Amino acid sequence: MRKTRMPESVCPYCRKTLNGAASLDLASPSSGDLTVCFGCARFLQFDKNLMLAKVEESEIDQIKQKEPELYAELERFKLAIQQKNEGGDRNG
Numbered sequence: 001m002r003k004t005r006m007p008e009s010v011c012p013y014c015r016k017t018l019n020g021a022a023s024l025d026l027a028s029p030s031s032g033d034l035t036v037c038f039g040c041a042r043f044l045q046f047d048k049n050l051m052l053a054k055v056e057e058s059e060i061d062q063i064k065q066k067e068p069e070l071y072a073e074l075e076r077f078k079l080a081i082q083q084k085n086e087g088g089d090r091n092g
């Protein structure tokens, strides 16, 4: 049994430090996988060092076309984060 560890990475948009694989059903994130920032609820992509990078709109469109189920899941994830962020107005 192996545990996946992701290096700590900073969101390129909001500078929130994210650690742990936040990516949905992906047991281990790999280069090119998408995830969503817990801080600002934007789409992010793992680069080749598994650091978080910005995602082009066009790339998101491609995912939408090629993997609609994955995209739907990401959207749900994103909405949940947005709701959490808007709902609980706590520090941090």
Ligand SMILES: [Zn+2]
Binding pocket: 011, 012, 013, 014, 015, 016, 037, 038, 039, 040, 041, 042
């Ligand atoms: Zn962010």
